[in-house]
Amino acid sequence: MGQYTKEKQSEKKSLYNNEKRNLPIIVFDNVEKKYHNGVKAIKNLSFQIEEGEFVFLMGSSGAGKSTLIKLILLEETPTSGKIYVNAHNVSKIKKTQVQRYRRSIGVFFQDFRLLEKKTVFQNVAFAMEITGASKKEITEKVNITLSLMGLSGKKNDYPGQLSGGEQQRVALARAIVNGPDILIADEPTGNLDPENSAEIMSLLKMINAYGTTVLVATHEQQMAEEMGMRVIMLNHGHDISKEKTEENVTRKEEVTENQEQTTQIDSPDASNEPVQVEVPVSAINFNASSVADDKNQIVTDSETEVDENA
Numbered sequence: 294m295g296q297y298t299k300e301k302q303s304e305k306k307s308l309y310n311n312e313k314r315n316l317p318i319i320v321f322d323n324v325e326k327k328y329h330n331g332v333k334a335i336k337n338l339s340f341q342i343e344e345g346e347f348v349f350l351m352g353s354s355g356a357g358k359s360t361l362i363k364l365i366l367l368e369e370t371p372t373s374g375k376i377y378v379n380a381h382n383v384s385k386i387k388k389t390q391v392q393r394y395r396r397s398i399g400v401f402f403q404d405f406r407l408l409e410k411k412t413v414f415q416n417v418a419f420a421m422e423i424t425g426a427s428k429k430e431i432t433e434k435v436n437i438t439l440s441l442m443g444l445s446g447k448k449n450d451y452p453g454q455l456s457g458g459e460q461q462r463v464a465l466a467r468a469i470v471n472g473p474d475i476l477i478a479d480e481p482t483g484n485l486d487p488e489n490s491a492e493i494m495s496l497l498k499m500i501n502a503y504g505t506t507v508l509v510a511t512h513e514q515q516m517a518e519e520m521g522m523r524v525i526m527l528n529h530g531h532d533i534s535k536e537k538t539e540e541n542v543t544r545k546e547e548v549t550e551n552q553e554q555t556t557q558i559d560s561p562d563a564s565n566e567p568v569q570v571e572v573p574v575s576a577i578n579f580n581a582s583s584v585a586d587d588k589n590q591i592v593t594d595s596e597t598e599v600d601e602n603a
């Protein structure tokens with residue numbers, strides 16, 4: 294697995310800025326996760342996600358999606374196999390550095406909780422305050438992020454005064470305000486109507502267009518299909534994406550052979566609708582270099598894996 298860690302000495306300085314390093318940003322190498330009760334939630338799972346990719350993690354309830362996310366967030370440890378995130382073997386990250394590591398990953402959950410007694414601005418600012426960012430930087434970035442989420446007019450409102458869709462956008466703003474390298478969205482549209490779901494997916498696409506790698510866990514197959522992005526399909530902890538692709542190819546071949554039997558279905562692709570952005574695109578860089586110094590300290594030389602012979 295040396296290919297995922299070599300060159301990192303020379304890359305350390307640019308690890309968290311937005312320079313392309315042509316390394317996969319997430320690598321699972323033959324990972325297994327067995328819980329104490331004997332349930333194997335993840336089995337022999339190998340995949341990689343390239344920097345800047347938008348990937349759906351799909352599978353029905355119990356397929357292992359949450360476990361996979363917990364493994365990335367270091368909330369669980371694999372029973373065997375290796376996980377690399379941002380060119381680091383995550384098992385080498387020290388306990389004292391876990392919080393910093395987690396801050397390089399924005400997380401957006403279905404059951405997000407906003408702080409009811411804080412305004413929209415304060416809710417988003419809070420995510421930056423805990424990183425020790427300056428007041429000036431917080432004001433600047435929170436305003437830009439709220440603007441991108443179409444929430445400028447709501448910044449002094451309290452969560453109770455917002456619609457479900459608006460609250461979801463505040464949660465999304467909070468997840469990205471620190472300029473994460475990776476955004477993980479777990480069932481991001483679970484509680485939303487189709488219109489708000491399309492809006493959230495559109496915003497995720499926009500965030501991805503700025504360079505953030507996006508991983509969306511969902512059981513909603515239609516949503517993933519409409520977006521046309523790569524899918525990692527889990528079934529009882531196995532990746533069955535390849536089998537699915539082969540199935541689709543076979544089906545497509547069958548359809549081509551029997552063209553007169555096919556029916557054209559116009560699928561409304563609301564995700565292509567433009568999102569109203571109130572600031573110029575060039576005004577924001579989600580992989581903000583101003584937080585790079587802090588993040589660069591996540592893994593020190595002594596902890597990085599030198600595995601050139603692997």
Ligand code: ADP
Pocket residue numbers: 328329330332333334352353354355356357358359360361
């Ligand atoms: P999904 O998110 O796709 O619904 P999960 O990762 O939550 O799937 O669960 C995968 C499997 O692991 C399920 O069989 C589930 O019951 C089991 N599981 C999840 N968390 C735990 C746990 N903490 N202890 C024991 N078994 C668990």
